[in-house]
Amino acid sequence: MEFQKTAQNRVKRGRKKASYDKAVIYSILDQNEICTVAFNVDGKAQAQPINYGRCGDLLYLHGSAKNRMTSILAETGEVCLSVMTLDAMKLTRSAYHHSVKFRSAIIFGEVRELSTEAEKLQGLKTIINHFVADRWEHCRSPNAKELKATRVLEIKITSASAKIADTPPVDEPEDYASDYWAGIIPVKTVYEYPLADEKLKQGVEIPSHVLEFYKAKRQSKKIKQ
Amino acid sequence: MEFQKTAQNRVKRGRKKASYDKAVIYSILDQNEICTVAFNVDGKAQAQPINYGRCGDLLYLHGSAKNRMTSILAETGEVCLSVMTLDAMKLTRSAYHHSVKFRSAIIFGEVRELSTEAEKLQGLKTIINHFVADRWEHCRSPNAKELKATRVLEIKITSASAKIADTPPVDEPEDYASDYWAGIIPVKTVYEYPLADEKLKQGVEIPSHVLEFYKAKRQSKKIKQ
Numbered sequence: 001m002e003f004q005k006t007a008q009n010r011v012k013r014g015r016k017k018a019s020y021d022k023a024v025i026y027s028i029l030d031q032n033e034i035c036t037v038a039f040n041v042d043g044k045a046q047a048q049p050i051n052y053g054r055c056g057d058l059l060y061l062h063g064s065a066k067n068r069m070t071s072i073l074a075e076t077g078e079v080c081l082s083v084m085t086l087d088a089m090k091l092t093r094s095a096y097h098h099s100v101k102f103r104s105a106i107i108f109g110e111v112r113e114l115s116t117e118a119e120k121l122q123g124l125k126t127i128i129n130h131f132v133a134d135r136w137e138h139c140r141s142p143n144a145k146e147l148k149a150t151r152v153l154e155i156k157i158t159s160a161s162a163k164i165a166d167t168p169p170v171d172e173p174e175d176y177a178s179d180y181w182a183g184i185i186p187v188k189t190v191y192e193y194p195l196a197d198e199k200l201k202q203g204v205e206i207p208s209h210v211l212e213f214y215k216a217k218r219q220s221k222k223i224k225q
Numbered sequence: 226m227e228f229q230k231t232a233q234n235r236v237k238r239g240r241k242k243a244s245y246d247k248a249v250i251y252s253i254l255d256q257n258e259i260c261t262v263a264f265n266v267d268g269k270a271q272a273q274p275i276n277y278g279r280c281g282d283l284l285y286l287h288g289s290a291k292n293r294m295t296s297i298l299a300e301t302g303e304v305c306l307s308v309m310t311l312d313a314m315k316l317t318r319s320a321y322h323h324s325v326k327f328r329s330a331i332i333f334g335e336v337r338e339l340s341t342e343a344e345k346l347q348g349l350k351t352i353i354n355h356f357v358a359d360r361w362e363h364c365r366s367p368n369a370k371e372l373k374a375t376r377v378l379e380i381k382i383t384s385a386s387a388k389i390a391d392t393p394p395v396d397e398p399e400d401y402a403s404d405y406w407a408g409i410i411p412v413k414t415v416y417e418y419p420l421a422d423e424k425l426k427q428g429v430e431i432p433s434h435v436l437e438f439y440k441a442k443r444q445s446k447k448i449k450q
């Protein structure tokens with residue numbers, strides 16, 4: 001299933017790297033925890049990082065009920081956000097062709113602030129289980145006071161695009177004879193072994209859902225429930 | 226030296242994590258290669274990742290002369306961008322207190338499109354040497370055709386803030402007796418050993434500036450020329 005190419009999501013530069021495939025775009029979303037949201041303050045665009053969760057065509061964001069960005073997004077009713085994973089630095093013989101291997105996604109969606117406790121709990125569950133699969137079932141659920149203090153936004157993804165750059169360094173034909181070094185420096189996001197909180201109750205072992213998360217990340221894949 | 230706190234850059238939520246110190250903000254910029262820029266298209270805010278270079282209070286961005294985002298930024302004359310490094314995932318006994326350790330910076334600046342070849346070369350040198358220190362001196366400089374095809378933007382940083390979250394997990398007092406596991410999963414960006422391009426001229430060894438970059442990143446520090 002592909003998102004329709006429109007003036008909004010069509011990739012203008014580097015079209016060969018572009019994808020409108022939902023499976024590709026959603027796998028980039030699922031491999032990341034943090035996106036950067038764009039929003040307007042007095043007509044000026046601002047960028048701010050925030051974590052998120054995905055379930056089907058829906059994304060969820062949350063923040064304090066007093067948070068400005070989520071308040072503006074709820075009022076605006078639409079949003080654009082991006083995520084990116086850096087995979088390698090590409091060093092070429094010419095300054096001009098230096099580049100990076102990466103996977104990025106740009107998402108456009110309609111924003112709705114969730115109001116009922118049931119809706120908010122469902123949104124927060126998605127965020128927590130996106131963070132670490134199965135985590136929601138292994139921690140204390142938010143109480144009424146905590147829910148009241150939290151704004152939860154649901155974003156219906158209406159349009160999106162991805163860019164995947166994974167090709168080797170390329171130079172101008174005349175530069176290949178030069179003595180300048182060219183190559184790549186691979187970049188990886190490594191999730192290390194879980195460390196228990198110092199105040200953890202004696203006898204509580206690292207649970208299997210946390211170990212599974214660690215193992216899945218070691219294999220550069222993230223389990224998605 | 227600190228940036229003045231104004232309505233624009235003042236951190237509203239999580240004030241204890243906030244810093245307006247130039248040294249702190251610039252070290253976050255220097256440890257990263259990619260930022261996310263916010264810009265308006267027909268009055269709607271969009272987010273898009275791009276690489277950058279810093280020299281003093283100036284940032285440089287570049288793109289194809291046909292690139293829409295850099296064209297819009299040049300026209301708008303001002304920009305907001307953000308960078309973020311994820312350092313750990315914080316798992317708490319309560320869903321409510323789940324969080325991450327991170328270092329982020331939000332930058333506001335005035336944008337000027339560089340027009341002379343000398344200015345553009347200086348901007349591109351900053352970007353390439355921010356990418357890998359000393360790289361500019363060890364690759365072929367852009368020629369007139371390449372320079373013409375490239376738009377280079379200079380951003381004078383006028384305001385900024387950082388947020389650094391590096392505290393251990395915290396729960397409500399009544400949750401510490403629970404059997405739920407709490408702890409952190411450290412996250413690291415690892416730069417692996419440089420791999421030569423398959424088409425590299427025979428006899429060309431990995432140069433010292435590339436090995437130095439690798440070693441510096443292994444020590445979680447980036448050399449800044």
